[in-house]
Amino acid sequence: MRQAAFPHCTLNALDLSAPATDVLLKNRRSSWVQLSGHPGSFAPAGLGTLWKKQGADNNEQVVYEALMKDSASDIVPKYYRDVSYQGESFIEMQDLLHGFTDPNVIDIKMGTRTFLESEVTNTTARSDLYQKMVKVDPSAPTKEENELQAVTKLRYMTFREQQSSSCNLGFRIEAIKFQGKPPVNDLKTVQTREAVQSMLEVFVGRGRPSVKKELITRLKHIRQKFQESSYFQTHEDIEALHCDANSKETQLKR
Template identity: 35%
Template sequence: MLDPALRGVTPNFIREIQHRNEVFIEIQDLLAEFPDPSTRAIMDIKIGTRTFLESEVANKHKRVDLYKKMIELAPNEPTDQERQDEAITKLRTRLQVRRALRHFCGTDKVCKQLAKRLRHIRDSVEASSFFACHEIVGSSVLLIHDGGTNPTSNKEVKVGAWLIDFAKCHRIEGGGKLTHRHPWDLGNHEDGWVGGEVTLRPRCFLMIPVYHYLVAMVR
């Protein structure tokens, strides 16, 4: 990212590589600071109220795999018709992350440090000129820590969080600006990336609720 506001919250770009008529980019190895796989925990979470482009809304193809994921995470969510079809469209997918986030953090020490890091990322995003004029869809926050799950451990804990996956980002035509907070309506390109709620909603994953939820877990 060339945006100064995002420096340090996205992986560093190293170089562009061409291989067999394909172009790849080499970026910073975010796992290099966490070399021990026995203590390392990694979570990659999609951010926003939707992970699909507006152009994908027209895709009415129903998928069995998405239905299975839905009933595994939210058994009461499917409608009667969806239960009969045993399939749903991409527009209907939702994720429940509260329990997984608690398990991932393991200790209050990790929660506190991740909350601090996520607050920094949120402030960077709100100051970013790139985010102001781009629809951010399908991006993730990558969380890493080496704190383990022992709450009484005095081990020095290292945590990290970075923004990744910007392949679906699109610049808004006509010089428009996005808040990343307003509800999405077809055509307004809002993505709910930052959000405005102060508690973690069960059907989407927003930066502000994630921060507040981590703080709540250690109160």
């Protein structure tokens, strides 16, 4: 993820202790885009920054703090600080879409496995995951699962990966947004190499060889950073996301 320059003096001058005011954000809200993650988990904070709500643990904060000291720091969003506001915990980080006007955005989830090994021992069956499963494929649940109307997270996540390109390609397209169009999040069954390639061609734009060349160059750079990174050599990262954005006014960014 190549980062746009963001002056620290601006961040320090703002020194936000609460989400930015309506005056500051009135233009950003109209173009605010959240392609993935739990709805409402992100909010625009200041100029070029956003707040992301933390879970019960602070794992994400720990990861970002470690990555800021790693050689891979230039391929992840800049992390600024942790924030407590009205009893909730947030991390303040770089908004990668700052500076774009109605961009094309694609969100890709990397990895052949997108769940923690600890989920293997979690035998709690959940009705919400059952409902998500039947929404994608009503014939997927077993007889027992239909009787319980519930499935474990491991069962659902395995099903989810088999339905997508995660297993055979090592990544899947989570969501996509084209200029002037609403986001498309229902991509759970985009599975084959041909289907993925077709969607990527539409995103990049047919007849734009320079953009394709730049994308390949950036991806090779990211791979090299992964190989050189001491952090990635010693850690397993689940549900890592790769974001690409481009618009007529700006160049490709991730």
